[in-house]
Amino acid sequence: MAKIHEVAKAAGVSISTVSYALSGKRPIAPDTRRRIEEAARELDYRPNAGARMLAGRRTQIFALTEPFRADTHAPAHMAFVLATSIAARRYEYDVLLLTEEEASAGMRRVASSGLADAVLVLDVAPDDERVALARRISVPTVFIGVPDDHEGLVCVDLDFEAAAALAVDGLAELGHRSLGFIGHPPAAYERSNFPPRVRRGFEQRADSFGLERAVVLPEADGPRRTGVRQAVRDLVEGGATALVLHCDDGAHAVALDELAALDRRVPEDVSVVSVGATFDTTAFVPPIDSVPLVPSASCELAVELAMRLVDGEPVEAGVRLIAPTSVPHGSSAPPPPAS
Amino acid sequence: MAKIHEVAKAAGVSISTVSYALSGKRPIAPDTRRRIEEAARELDYRPNAGARMLAGRRTQIFALTEPFRADTHAPAHMAFVLATSIAARRYEYDVLLLTEEEASAGMRRVASSGLADAVLVLDVAPDDERVALARRISVPTVFIGVPDDHEGLVCVDLDFEAAAALAVDGLAELGHRSLGFIGHPPAAYERSNFPPRVRRGFEQRADSFGLERAVVLPEADGPRRTGVRQAVRDLVEGGATALVLHCDDGAHAVALDELAALDRRVPEDVSVVSVGATFDTTAFVPPIDSVPLVPSASCELAVELAMRLVDGEPVEAGVRLIAPTSVPHGSSAPPPPAS
């Protein structure tokens, strides 16, 4: 833990010159700069975090609130935490993790102690209590997800409605006239902000094409996933020639398994498209077409906005929706000729 | 972001009195203390984090290094991150998350900038590069997991060998003479530190009882888990009357499914015991006996040790193994009479 004055002495310059040379905030003679950098490297010098926060009015820390509730889908959430952390490092920022009840209380604490320069909000609920908090604290806050009441907030998210619509577009173009939708368990539609948006996108686009459609939201009924199996049977027997999936990877696997059990080939008999998946849909047999949710896309934008806010640049409040992309893998095809 | 001097003025005392009253580091007249606390509450005062770090030589932050590799099992890792964060909050500590390559570079950075008072290491590999780092940096470090070379380190972990042995004990007592073991994919035995320990505990205890035993480490072969299914068939047809599982929850579900498909009842025909699970084994049908891995147990101990190190109290290096507990749920019974 070398200190700046040791570096200064080693380089034969003043403290302020070291500070400026290392921060690049004012021009330094090439030779001087070289000596300073060398000394700093030799001593493994890094500015003391506390001192920097105090003097520089910058903590270089983002607080990330992610409730990590017991019932949350771990892999997806972890992907967002990871993506945020990577994006933050690009700006030399570290991430302080606020979990559980601390996701809220911690936000308040971090704000009034000046521990973080900005707050990033993950796993946003429709009626998220962090919305009110964000409005009260003086620390810039960016939501990754869109709460119902987002007046005056800065929000970033995949355009889930467009994503579902995109999936419907592809299937309609292939000639499908009857679509099935398998969603998350019903509870997810209260707890999270995006499942309703996917469902809405599916329904509205299907309606606009005049397609038949059916939606099933199977309960999370234990590892056997009988709900999902039943959903597949019902939809297929109900005449659906294509399935749009917005559910976890386990449900995907089970759905495909059930299709196989019903002796329906993908995509010859039934087309399958996944919407909003954070996992790799090519791992399935067969690989599944996807309109994915890409954590890095949302998180990078969120971090960029946070940085702008920290830098005092003007950022207008509002929802930034990221345009979805369709990634085909061969799991959709024209419907079989009507029998 | 009220400052201490505003609180002092509001309470009609000096700055130092406020500091002492709030930290409790010296006796304060009850009346004075009351006025100070009230003023602090009214102003929503919290000491500035940077100033506190600088003056107090304490950051109140633990760095948590967790590589979060793409191939890691998210739910289990998330459980540890969460448990650590909760344990840390008990001591008024926050958690700074270091992921990916940053798990190593970040450790160095955090150490030499004095951003954290201690480092907690998760997802420990047998030949973890963070071991060497831990020895070089001056910041106290605690491993949650046991690397091969742990000379001089402070490590905390479940006693995985004892956990597996405990499972074997129970089955042996019931009269089982032939046990099957289904483990993680082979790669996990290189990457993580504990799978080999579970396997060793199983084998050694089985041998000490003179039991027949067979170990299968099914590949992670996609969502269909044919490897797991095959493993179950092989073991059961090979004569095993009980299965010890040390694998993810999906593999548990598949194994039970396969037993059902083979028409073997649990526990009448085959007993099943899970070792080292972080998930809820009562969610299966039937509920499965478990010798669980409890994240909070490891993390709380690790945090306690970290606090002792931070406080300068003597902590002797070495591995602390947490004794396993067996939680029966009715999935083991005496083997069926030999046919």
Next chain:
DNA sequence: TTGAAAGCGGTACCAC
């Protein structure tokens, strides 16, 4: 029981 003031280790303004 309380207060004054010297740091903690940087940043950035003001001079030169």
Next chain:
DNA sequence: GTGGTACCGCTTTCAA
């Protein structure tokens, strides 16, 4: 292009 130094807001010694 470089150096001196006044803060940043708190903790803690020293004095009273």
